[in-house]
Amino acid sequence: MNRNYIIILTVLLLFPGWALAQRNRPQLLVYGYGADAYAAALQSSMSNMQTVWVINGEKLVPELTSDMISVTSNTDLDAGVWADLLGATLRHDKRNDSVSAIAKRRINPRIVQNVMDSVLNAAKNLVIIEGGQLRSVKKSGKYWQVELADRSRFKVRALVDASTDAYLYRLAKGEADTLSVRTPVPDTYFQAVPYDGLARTGVAVGDLGAGPFTLPLASMIPADDSNLFVTRKLPVLQYLLRGTPDDIPLLMHAGQAVGATAAYAAFFKTTSDKLDVRTIQGELLQYGARLIPFADVPIQHPHFDVAQRIGATGILLGKPVEGGGLHFDWDAAVTAAEIKPVLNQLFSRSQIWFVNHASVDTLMLPDLFSYLKFVGQRGNELEEYVKKNWKRRFQFEGEYDEKQVVTRRIFAVLLDVYCQPFAVKVGLDGTIQR
Template structure:
C-alpha cells in the first residue's frame, strides 16, 4: 500500500512539473501589429507557435493604443495586413459614407480592431494565444530560449526554439545582453549625410491618443478639470480649424481619433524617460497632458458635445497603452540606413535582395521640445525592409520587431507605423519558422526560401506601386525585382517618391547584362557573340534562354508563340524582332532563368 501511495505521489509530481513547462517551436512575446502577424505566419508555416500578450487586447498601438486610422501601405495590402484590411472593410462596408476603395485610409474603432484580430488568430492552426500574460524572465536554453511567464497567477516556463521580441518597447532584448542604441545617431557613426554631428538621447514624442464621439449638439460631456491643467499649454490650437482636425481622422459610428501634433497630444520624452523604472511616471504625465487637451477642446474651443467613446474600460477612458513612436533599437545582423532607401541599388551591400517587407511611410518628426533638430528629408521613396534588420546580432535564434528594429534614427520614423509593422511581422514570422522547421540557427538563414514563403502567403517584397497583387505577373515581377535584374524606378510625387516597375517600358541591354554576367558563367560569351543592340528584343531573349538551357531555339520560339497570350497572359503581340517589355522579360526570366533561385547571403551578395 505504501509503495502504491509513493508511486501516486511521484506521478502527481511529474504531472505538475510537466504542466508548468510548455514547449513550442516559436514564441512571440507581444501581441501588437507585428506580433500578431508574426505569430500567424509562423503557425501557417507549419510550426507550433505561441503568442503571449501582457494586455487584454491584440493589436498593440493600433488597438490598445488607439491608433486606428492607418494611412500607410495603402497600395501594398501585403499578406496578413491585407487580410486584416479586408476584414475591417467587410465589417464597415455597409455603413453610410465608409470609404471602401482599395487604397483608402483604413479607419476602424479600436475595440473592433482588437476583436477582428482575435477572430483572425482563432482560425489559425498551430497557434495558441494567451492574453493578460506578462513575462518575467528570459534566458538562453542551449540554442533556444527559456522564458518565464505568469499564466493565471502561476509561473510557467516556456521553452522555444526561436524567440521574437514583438513588445512595443523592446522589453525582451532589454533583459538580455544585446547592444542597444537610442536617439539621434551621430554622422560619424551612421555615415548618413543628414545625421547630426553629435548623437543625442532625444527620441520622438509619445502620445496618449483619445477616441472621442460626437454625442449631439445639445449634449455636455465635459470631463472634470485634470490635475495640473494649464490652458496655455494648448494655445497652439487657437485659430486652428478644429473641425478640419477632427475630420482628418474620422472613425465609424461618429467617433474620432485625436492624435494632434505639436502642443496638442504630443508629450516630449528622452530615452531615459522610457526606461522601465521611469515609465509609470512618464505615462502618468502624458495621460494628464491628453486629458488637458480634451478639457481644453470642450471648454475653450466649445466642443463639449464631444466626449470619450466607450472603447477603453480604463478609469479615464484613455487607451491601455500610449502611442510610442521610438525607443531603444537593437543591433541586428545589418543596420538599415537612409542610403538603403534612397539609393538601394548603389550600395556595397544589396539589402533589397533580402527584403521581407515594404513601406511607403514618410519619417515622422514629432518633437514638441524646442530646439530639437528637424531633418529636411528629400521626397521619401517607398522602400524594402531587409531580413538582417530583424535578426539580433550575437544572439542566436532571436528576432526583433517594433521599435527595437535594427535601423538608424533617421529611418526609424518610417518603419514603426502599424500597417508597416504588420507586413514586417509576417517576414519575421517566416524567418523564425524557417529556423524551427529546418532545425537550423539564425547563422544559417536562407533569404530566398524565407522570401518564397512570404510570397506564398501574398506578402510583398518589392514596393512597386504600379503592379497590383491581382496582376498575373505580380509574383514573377516581385521575384525578379528582388534579384535586381530589373530595378525599380523612383518617381517623385509630392513629398513622396513612388517606386515603379514600369511594365510596359522596354528592356535595355545595359540594365540586365550586369546581373546576367554575375549569375551565368556563359553569359559573357553569349553577349560577345550575339552583340545585342541597345534595346533587348524578344529574339535576343529567346536566344539567351536557348543558350543557357541548351534548348533548340526554333522549338522554344514556336512554344512561346503558341502560349504567349494563353499561358503567359501577355496582351501584346508576339513579334520576335521588337524590343521586349519589362513585364514580358520578367515573366520569361522568372520562368526560364529562375534567377530568384540563386542564393544570397544576409547582405544580398549572390552566392555562387
C-alpha cells in the first residue's frame, strides 16, 4: 500500500474533524450588522456557500430591532429574504404581498428579533461571529486573508462589506472614495420606465416614492476582478438611500443580490469580472427575489417567476400606470410589432418566421403555436397538449378557444416553457449574447 495513502488514512481516522473542517471551511465572509448584511449572509448560505458572518455591532439589524417602526416604501414590491421576514412576523410561511403590506404597518422589534434568531439558528452553511472586529484584510493570490482582533483567521474567495463605514474596504484598499463599480448608473436611469438595456440585468427592485426601478447587476459589482463586494456604500445606493426606515426594503433586496453574486464568484471559483447574469438572476428568483418591479404580479401568483423571466428579457415591456407603478398587464393583447425586435435578437429562426408571417398583427393562438413549433422546434402534438393542460398545468383562466387572441399571460407562459428565452445569455451591459 502507498505510504502517503497510509499517512492520510491514519490522519483521517485519528482526526475525523480535520476533514470536516477542511470541507466546511468558509469561502465567503460578510462583514456588517445591518439589514443588508443579514440578507447577504443569509442568501450566500442558502446558495450553498460556506459563509462566515462577522457582526461588528452590538445589535443585530438595529434598524428593525430597536424601535417600533412603519415602512411605507416598496408598495407591492417586497420580495425575497425581506418578504420572508415580514411574513414570519405574522406567522406566515409563504411569501404574500398582502401579508407584507400588513406587516410593514407596525414592525415590532422583539418579534423581528425572535424571527431572525430562529432563521439564523436554522441556517446551514453559516457561521456567525458576534462582536467581531477586523485586524487586517489582505489579498493573497486568488484569496483574501482576513484576520480578526482575536487573531482568528479566514482565507476566503470573496468578501462582502456591508458595514456602514466601509471599514473592511478601507482596510483592504485604502480610502472608500476610491470605490468604483463596473457600470455607474446615471440619474436619468431612474427617470425612465425600466424594461430594457441595463434593466435586463436587474437584481434588486425598489420604489422610494419617485417611481419603481431595478438595480442592474453591473452597478453592484466592483470595477475590477477583486471579489470585494460592498452593499450600502455602493454609489447607486448612496444616491437612493434617505436614512429612514423606508430604506430597509431596498437594503434587504440589494444585500440579497450582492450575497448571491459573491456566492456565485466563490462557488464557481471565478472573479467579479466574469459573472453570468442569468445564473445569478435565476438563483435570486429561486429565493423569491424580484428582477423587474411589476406591481400587478403578486409574489404569490402562479405565474410570478414567468413574468419576472420574460420581463428580464425585454420581450414584453412594462407598462407605466397612473401613480408611477409599472404593470405587466396580463390581459392585454400581444402584437407582432412589440415582440419581434427582441425575439429576433434571441432566436435566429425567429427572423425567418416573421418574414413568412409578415401579415400577422395581433397574435391569435394559431399564430403562437406556429411560432413555438418553428422556433422551439416542437411537434404537431403541441396544440393538443396545451389544450389538455390549459388549466391543470398552465393555470390559465377561462376555457380553451383555438381562435382566441393571445394575451400577454398566454404568450409569456407558453414562450417561457417552449422556447426558454431567459436561458439566452446576456452581458453585464444587457446585450443579448446568443
